[in-house]
Amino acid sequence: MSQIINVRMGGEWTDQMYPFTPETMNDLTDVFGKDNIRLIAETEFERHCLRLRQNAAYEKSEAQETNKGNEPFENSAENSAENAANSDENVTAEMLTLVQLREKRVVFFEKKQRQNRWKRRLRPRK
DSSP states (O other): OEEEEEETTTTEEEEEEEEEHHHHHHHHHHHHHGGGGEEEHHHHHHHHHHHHHHHHHHHHHHHHHHHHHHOOOHHHHHHHHHHHHHHTTSOOGGGGGHHHHHHHHHHHHHHHHHHHHHHHEEEEEO
């Protein structure tokens, strides 16, 4: 398993990745400092890239939904999403495929989004 060097700038870990070699590590440590350099596994970097693509796709679909207007939710869609979330809780995370993990994340964030919509509708108590 190969390792990749990741750099932090301004307190945030960037998408700048470098293949690990001792020379590169020493050079980057001199430039950015020891606290701003970390080694990560290549598989972790692939997961990070996949997560970014999924977030971008979700935000794009969310933007398209908001363009449609505030239409009431269908009860069947809510029930199927909640049933899918309950059935997936029984499966361990190690056995899930990437597609199943993405579906689970989408269900989670849709539920959060729905809760936030209701919070905005309700008046605060005085």
